[in-house]
Amino acid sequence: MSHAIKETNFQFPAQIDFYKGKVRDVYIFEKELVVVASDRISAFDVVLPRPIPFKGQVLNQIAAKFLEATSDLVPNWVTDTPDPNVTVGKRCEPFKVEMVIRGYLSGHAAREYKAGKRMICGVPMPEGMKENDAFPSPIITPTTKASEGHDEDISKEDILAKGIVSKEDYEVLEKYTRALFQRGQEMAKEKGLILVDTKYEFGKYEGKIYLIDEIHTPDSSRYFYADGYEQNQKEGKAQRQLSKEFVRQWLIKNGFQGKDGQVVPEMTDEIVQSISDRYIELFEKITGENFVKAETDAIETRIEEAIKKYLNEN
Template sequence: MDQQEALTHCITTSNTTHPEIDEPYKGKVRDVYSLNEKTLGIVVTDRISAFDHIMRQAIPFKGQILNQLSEFSFNKVEDIVPSHIIDVPHPNVTIAKKCNPIPIEVVIRGYLTGHAWRVYRSGAREICGVRMPDGMIEHQKFPEPILTPATKATEGHDEDISEEEILNQNIVEKELWNRIRSVAFQLYERGTKIAEEQGLILVDTKYEFGIYEGELTLIDEVHTSDSSRYFYLDGYEERQKNREPQRQLSKEFLREWLMEHDFQGKDGQTLPDLPDQFRWSIYQRYSELFETLTGNSFEPKIIRNISSDLDQIFEKYV
């Protein structure tokens, strides 16, 4: 694999020349095309975001890894809740059911890490209406996993919200919310079991849901390195005892790199450029997580003309 060629051929955007397909909705990572009244074409690009900002430089093969890891993980939980996947006809493309999205990110945290730790370190002992025990240290396991929802922002930062506020503001009806929270904890339990079998700890993760033909449906992605944080199981207890940093597979290392370069997404801060070698190291971490979780080797494929690929794939759905 030619490293420079891979860095040059990242997929940062997509388009199709099909006359009946409109411009896509562009999220932080995905370009989403409406193919017909029931079907979406989702292109998982190589864009990467942190602190709700999209980096100017993309990560080679990141989209392929996320797309294929999501397919693997959706299949592992299909007995708990239906997913939006119809087909994965291309390394970067998923054909999906067009769901009515629920505007809440459902975050399950098993450990005091990341955003929860930053809240805790500030002196607060409550997050999203959930009380956190006193006397905890960073990366410590909670007595029980906690649910810390966030509003799904179309622009800017997602905002923490309590379950009580979700119901009081009628964002989600109570019966549906009870179903969502039950499913979310079941998904986290399943993800935890799969991770443990591969020598990992599923630290925290987020789920997104929609409604398809009246049925609760899991959408977006599941148990990937963009939506989840993983620690290595081996040595976890020893590192905790010695107050040492945990070895992890997640985007946290990108956030830490950005903070070291004086960027946390705050007003007045300048987004730094990602050096090529750092971009390659990020790809290697994504690839490692894919191979660790799935037990399969990752076979990268350089995509030279995503638009032409999309024209052929989408034609059968329009």
């Protein structure tokens, strides 16, 4: 099995801080961030015990492609991608909300609907919907951005009332979210896919709002195959998905949903390899390109040298 990168612990000149997220290792400089997409995988807000070979590369390269493809709509934080697992960009001050947008009644929204709720984040959901039906028009269902633990649903009204984001900035975030989602859906359609729901994160740099983090990746988005969608809805069958949902379903089937006292099921070599294969399949389907595996024999050294080279040249 190929080597996978679970974490990095580099030290660079002029580095002022370091932050370890669920999946990313972030090296902080005065005006820049150097972000390493590790092969860690999380589900139900828990980082699973084994990393997945090539997962970081998949996420980093999908995000780079979509950030470039949407830069005419929304300015984004990226300045360079010096390695398949690394993105460098502006050190923005993040807004403390994630902008989740849903075109379909799926995932968390479907679970809430099944529990009898007809309101999510202050947004009404129509009666008579089936799981995976399209909403009349996409709905924005923000969450708080938790540094630890679970993100929580929050309404636009609460965001404004608590002063988490100003009214003026929030209107920009909403406008950008809708424009990005529309572009994402158009790009997905070209590949025979449906972009079901996704999330965007934004930040400010020198007073200007930028799109930050990854976009339209299988970790941040849910995709269905367009072929067979209508038929499956008609027959009440599950949709064929391209997302991290298959990992969540495997965990649920094995008695794990991130709740207290639950233990992550054993991740055998076979399971790890199958997840890696699925991520590569996701990359190829979403981008329409062949996935070229980066060298993994000395993956930490490769990444460190690429970052050092970038820092020396800039």
